[in-house]
Amino acid sequence: MHAAVPAGAPVILAFGDSLYAGYRLDPNDSYPVQLEAALNAAGVPARVINGAVSGDTTAAALQRLAFTLDNQPKKPALVMVGLGGNDMLRGLPPAQTRANMEAIVTGIEARHIPVLLTGMLAGHNLGPDYAQAFNPIWPQLARGHHTALVPFFLQPVIGNNALLLDDHIHPNREGVAAIVKATEPAVAAALKR
Secondary structure, three states: OOOOOOOOOOEEEEEEOHHHHOOOOOHHHOHHHHHHHHHHHOOOOOEEEEOOOOOOOHHHHHHHHHHHHHOOOOOOOEEEEEOOHHHHHOOOOHHHHHHHHHHHHHHHHOOOOOEEEEOOOOOHHHHHHHHHHHOOHHHHHHHHHOOEEEOOOOOOOOOOHHHEOOOOOOEOHHHHHHHHHHHHHHHHHHHHO
16 A cells, blocks of 8 residues: 655656656556655655656657746655657657757756656667667766766666566556666655755
8 A cells, every 4th residue: 555645745746758657557556656655665755746748758848847847836856857768769869859858957957956867778779879879868967967867767677578568668567666666766865865
């Protein structure tokens, strides 16, 4: 059963795409809901707000960033940014993804809110040149902005069909649980930072 969220718990905004939104899952099985339960069960008070939109590219997310941040009932103590997968699936230029991600991180930091980036890796079908331009975006941003980083969000589920939906991209309920288990320590550390 989900651990109760203590009154006044700090807010984490999960700002991302379908991987945060809980694509094709019951809303209670989404990453933000499972993460909130795991943090509170571990004695880390937190309320995790699902600010994710399935299908969002970094450009679309950048367009809604200010509105999303400025309309939270309580200022987030941490914003998790999980974007880039849709850019990659559409083969958008990595330079564009990098510029949008830079603007998103800068926009959050301008509001004096810490950031945790959850990274993405290019699919093998896009070739080595694309991967060489795309994959370093997250670690380089994290270094440049001194933000927390989960290097590859899908690491716990990639290639494991038992943890994925039939599209072989999105995690199922058990896959989300595996990602939560892998990422919860980094989130807890970023929240305490």
